[in-house]
Amino acid sequence: DTGVSQNPRHKITKRGQNVTFRCDPISEHNRLYWYRQTLGQGPEFLTYFQNEAQLEKSRLLSDRFSAERPKGSFSTLEIQRTEQGDSAMYLCASSLAMVGYGYTFGSGTRLTVV
Amino acid sequence: GNSVTQMEGPVTLSEEAFLTINCTYTATGYPSLFWYVQYPGEGLQLLLKATKADDKGSNKGFEATYRKETTSFHLEKGSVQVSDSAVYFCALSLLGGSEKLVFGKGTKLTVNP
Numbered sequence: 001d002t003g004v005s006q007n008p009r010h011k012i013t014k015r016g017q018n019v020t021f022r023c024d025p026i027s028e029h030n031r032l033y034w035y036r037q038t039l040g041q042g043p044e045f046l047t048y049f050q051n052e053a054q055l056e057k058s059r060l061l062s063d064r065f066s067a068e069r070p071k072g073s074f075s076t077l078e079i080q081r082t083e084q085g086d087s088a089m090y091l092c093a094s095s096l097a098m099v100g101y102g103y104t105f106g107s108g109t110r111l112t113v114v
Numbered sequence: 115g116n117s118v119t120q121m122e123g124p125v126t127l128s129e130e131a132f133l134t135i136n137c138t139y140t141a142t143g144y145p146s147l148f149w150y151v152q153y154p155g156e157g158l159q160l161l162l163k164a165t166k167a168d169d170k171g172s173n174k175g176f177e178a179t180y181r182k183e184t185t186s187f188h189l190e191k192g193s194v195q196v197s198d199s200a201v202y203f204c205a206l207s208l209l210g211g212s213e214k215l216v217f218g219k220g221t222k223l224t225v226n227p
Contacts, residue, residue, distance in 0.1 A: 004157075031212075031213075033212075033214065033215075035215075040219065040220075041219055041220070042118075042203050042205070042217030042218050042219050042220050043158070043203075043215070043217050044217075045214045045215065045216070048212050048214060055212060056212045056214070091157065091158070093158075095213070097213075099146065099165065099209055099213070100146035100163060100165035100207070100213075101213075102148060102160045102163055103158075103160065103215065104160075105150075105157040105158040105159070106157050107156060107157040108157055
């Protein structure tokens with residue numbers, strides 16, 4: 001297992017376009033998280049899945065954002081009608097449902113909306 | 115609410131200097147505490163963790179002790195190297211539920227030879 005993989009690494013899109021990011025977690029991890037990191041800030045929680053169920057969503061996740069994890073494996077994060085304020089690093093992490101286990105993060109997808 | 119406060123950066127040290135990065139937290143429950151490190155161009159990596167009061171997490175010469183009485187989890191290293199240059203994030207998660215991480219803003223460390 002090569003860890004958590006995110007694609008693409010970089011995405012430049014025009015305002016108003018839709019974008020989709022993919023995350024492949026560590027195969028035995030049943031939890032998958034999405035975070036957003038802007039320059040000079042720590043990552044902020046967006047949403048998480050346990051297996052295929054999306055169990056929590058942050059109020060940061062507006063109705064333009066949607067995430068899926070079909071069959072409890074990989075996950076996608078889609079942003080519709082992108083805005084310049086969506087420019088950020090989108091981080092995916094996976095974990096086991098154990099107290100204090102800690103996450104394994106992917107390298108992230110850097111989104112730039114022009 | 116739950117929050118983490120880290121000392122403001124950036125921090126610049128000479129090689130072999132002593133490092134302390136302060137971290138304090140506010141939590142509505144009983145948190146687990148973490149330090150993550152982000153090297154340039156890479157994702158976050160777990161550096162160390164502690165899950166209960168008075169636990170000491172350690173890794174790669176870094177240490178942090180979970181102090182419930184002062185709600186702190188300060189990161190220390192006795193002798194830093196140029197390769198330690200990175201951004202360090204303190205974080206907490208609460209027991210049960212999603213165990214989502216709440217991060218501090220990060221502290222950028224630069225170590226000069």
